[in-house]
Amino acid sequence: MASDGGGYPVEVAGLDHWFGQGEARKQALFDVDLRLAAGTLTVLAGPSGSGKTTVLTLIGALRAIQKGNIRLLGRELAGASADALVLRRREIGFIFQAHNLHDSLTAEQNVRLGLEVHGAAAASRGQAAARHMLDLLDLSSRAGYLPANLSGGQKQRVAIARALVGNPPVVLADEPTAALDRESGLNVVQLLKRLGTARGTTTLMVTHDPRILDLADRIVRMEDGRIVAEGRL
Amino acid sequence: MTGWLERLLGRLPLGWLQLVHRPPRFAAALAGVAFANILVFMQLGFLGALIESIALPYRALEADILIAASDTNTLADSSPLPRQRMYEALAVPGVAAATPLFFAKLDWKQPDGTIRTLDVFGIDPARDSLAILRGNPAADALKRADHGLVDRRTRNPPPGLFAAIEAGEPYSFEAKNRTIHVAGTVEIGGGFAADGYLVVSDQTFLRLFPQRAAGAPNYILVRTEPGVPPARVVAALAAALPADDATPRTLADTVARDQRFQTTQRPVGMVFGFGIVIGALVGSIIVYQVLSSDVADHIREYATLKAVGYGDAFFLGVIVEEAAILACFGFVPGLLVALGLYAFVSASVALPLTMTFARAALLFAGTMSMCVLSGFVATRRLARADPAELF
Numbered sequence: 321m322a323s324d325g326g327g328y329p330v331e332v333a334g335l336d337h338w339f340g341q342g343e344a345r346k347q348a349l350f351d352v353d354l355r356l357a358a359g360t361l362t363v364l365a366g367p368s369g370s371g372k373t374t375v376l377t378l379i380g381a382l383r384a385i386q387k388g389n390i391r392l393l394g395r396e397l398a399g400a401s402a403d404a405l406v407l408r409r410r411e412i413g414f415i416f417q418a419h420n421l422h423d424s425l426t427a428e429q430n431v432r433l434g435l436e437v438h439g440a441a442a443a444s445r446g447q448a449a450a451r452h453m454l455d456l457l458d459l460s461s462r463a464g465y466l467p468a469n470l471s472g473g474q475k476q477r478v479a480i481a482r483a484l485v486g487n488p489p490v491v492l493a494d495e496p497t498a499a500l501d502r503e504s505g506l507n508v509v510q511l512l513k514r515l516g517t518a519r520g521t522t523t524l525m526v527t528h529d530p531r532i533l534d535l536a537d538r539i540v541r542m543e544d545g546r547i548v549a550e551g552r553l
Numbered sequence: 554m555t556g557w558l559e560r561l562l563g564r565l566p567l568g569w570l571q572l573v574h575r576p577p578r579f580a581a582a583l584a585g586v587a588f589a590n591i592l593v594f595m596q597l598g599f600l601g602a603l604i605e606s607i608a609l610p611y612r613a614l615e616a617d618i619l620i621a622a623s624d625t626n627t628l629a630d631s632s633p634l635p636r637q638r639m640y641e642a643l644a645v646p647g648v649a650a651a652t653p654l655f656f657a658k659l660d661w662k663q664p665d666g667t668i669r670t671l672d673v674f675g676i677d678p679a680r681d682s683l684a685i686l687r688g689n690p691a692a693d694a695l696k697r698a699d700h701g702l703v704d705r706r707t708r709n710p711p712p713g714l715f716a717a718i719e720a721g722e723p724y725s726f727e728a729k730n731r732t733i734h735v736a737g738t739v740e741i742g743g744g745f746a747a748d749g750y751l752v753v754s755d756q757t758f759l760r761l762f763p764q765r766a767a768g769a770p771n772y773i774l775v776r777t778e779p780g781v782p783p784a785r786v787v788a789a790l791a792a793a794l795p796a797d798d799a800t801p802r803t804l805a806d807t808v809a810r811d812q813r814f815q816t817t818q819r820p821v822g823m824v825f826g827f828g829i830v831i832g833a834l835v836g837s838i839i840v841y842q843v844l845s846s847d848v849a850d851h852i853r854e855y856a857t858l859k860a861v862g863y864g865d866a867f868f869l870g871v872i873v874e875e876a877a878i879l880a881c882f883g884f885v886p887g888l889l890v891a892l893g894l895y896a897f898v899s900a901s902v903a904l905p906l907t908m909t910f911a912r913a914a915l916l917f918a919g920t921m922s923m924c925v926l927s928g929f930v931a932t933r934r935l936a937r938a939d940p941a942e943l944f
């Protein structure tokens with residue numbers, strides 16, 4: 321699972337993707353190449369419908385690759401079986417636009433779900449790890465709260481804790497701040513950046529928020545299914 | 554509970570937490586499972602009582618083998634057979650004794666005008682026909698004309714009657730234009746068809762039922778020589794007797810046949826079987842409804858967990874966990890209510906409803922499999938949780 325030394329944890333090459341069948345078949349991605357350096361925060365920007373989410377779901381092993389290649393942590397995703405894709409997802413921390421917390425579980429239990437996917441050994445230290453993660457996100461006083469009793473920003477921070485508690489080498493986030501006000505949105509991304517730097521996590525984040533762009537190590541712009549520009553701050 | 558389940562499962566008890574998070578739905582599901590359990594318990598109880606009450610009068614007999622007309626299905630519907638068969642039976646090796654038994658029904662009119670139906674046993678008082686008469690001080694009175702003994706477990710008797718009779722108070726009632734003097738009581742136990750039993754001598758029986766002939770009893774009760782297996786004597790009797798009018802069977806075989814006939818051929822038995830099926834269906838449908846709407850409600854959460862890397866086995870585990878919890882927590886109140894109803898029915902209509910461990914265990918196993926099966930069906934909805942749609 322180690323991200324081989326100075327290599328790229330994520331390497332996308334010649335990626336095409338289509339949606340729909342027959343007449344309605346429509347190409348969403350055209351020859352996308354992208355390499356993410358270890359420990360960096362890359363922001364994927366671009367207009368609506370440009371293919372950002374599609375790239376994210378393909379890297380995240382949530383969709384089968386149709387054409388092209390993605391090497392995730394040195395191993396090819398193209399051609400993998402559905403069961404294999406499920407296992408590969410455990411190497412990734414996902415942060416969604418909606419927090420998608422489980423409403424029946426407390427903050428701490430939700431975070432533990434992010435760890436227990438790694439098996440019984442991980443589960444046995446679940447409580448301590450979840451507490452530690454909530455602590456890092458300034459949520460220790462909310463550990464026992466159900467999502468219904470948390471504010472939007474707190475919920476998104478719990479979702480981040482759930483994504484990071486398993487110490488994933490790669491984190492994928494799609495507009496993680498869209499549901500938050502500007503203040504807490506900025507907070508959340510600063511946290512993500514701080515934890516990512518401390519842990520050497522490679523992060524790919526889709527966002528429209530201009531202030532978040534300032535925090536990125538690198539910005540990739542997409543338009544109409546193609547990568548059109550690259551910038552390093 | 555959460556901590557205990559967590560240790561048991563080695564993971565967060567997600568199914569449990571999901572169920573308790575929605576108390577009304579959880580309560581409704583438990584009530585449904587409990588209701589189905591009560592329904593099935595009552596049907597099984599009545600079926601068990603039917604089976605048991607079919608056996609009770611046979612147990613009163615002093616016999617290893619019963620010879621009856623070949624077309625006999627139950628104790629009450631035997632056609633008379635020639636008494637000659639008794640003498641033929643006595644000549645068969647291994648037969649120690651043989652005695653006739655007459656059987657008929659009699660209305661016992663109560664002071665308030667209501668009627669109890671009695672099954673009447675007519676026996677030869679000089680011989681051992683009924684095991685229940687051994688050591689009964691009133692047995693001798695049967696030798697007197699128009700004297701009888703009444704089953705003290707007769708349903709809804711006049712209050713205090715049996716206590717008075719046992720204390721020696723004379724009691725008589727009119728039937729078939731004769732006066733029957735009740736000299737004492739026996740203990741047999743009521744069934745579904747009759748309210749109780751009356752034991753009289755063969756002479757009294759023939760006076761009560763003049764259309765019956767002394768030469769044509771309903772049964773011949775056979776006792777075997779000690780140490781001779783009844784099955785072998787049955788075979789010898791079958792060879793010796795004409796097959797077209799007399800069939801010998803061991804007492805146990807006769808009881809089993811009667812029970813099988815009444816539970817599978819008679820509406821009363823089939824109704825109970827039908828009730829069991831209905832109960833199982835009701836329970837399964839309720840559990841399926843609850844589990845599948847629970848899956849539907851959590852489809853986003855499940856999709857998120859799929860995205861995180863949880864496989865199908867995990868979700869199946871969660872739903873089976875929910876099913877097992879519903880089974881356990883629904884079964885216990887169902888069992889408790891059923892126990893109460895059993896006691897109530899036994900006391901109020903004198904039917905022997907008894908809970909056996911085997912019945913409870915069987916129903917628990919049935920409940921568990923129904924719930925888990927419903928859970929498996931409910932997981933089909935999981936296929937709709939597509940993690941790619943989450944972003």
Ligand SMILES: Nc1ncnc2c1ncn2[C@@H]1O[C@H](COP(=O)(O)OP(=O)(O)OP(=O)(O)O)[C@@H](O)[C@H]1O
Nearest residue numbers: 339340347348366367368369370371372373374375
């Ligand atoms: N499940 C789908 N079925 C069919 N077409 C799809 C599907 N998902 C995306 N598309 C199409 O693919 C193209 C790229 O979509 P994508 O969601 O990747 O864009 P995006 O850059 O994430 O947009 P936004 O900023 O609005 O989230 C769009 O034209 C979209 O309509």
Ligand SMILES: [Mg+2]
Nearest residue numbers: 372373374944
């Ligand atoms: Mg998108």
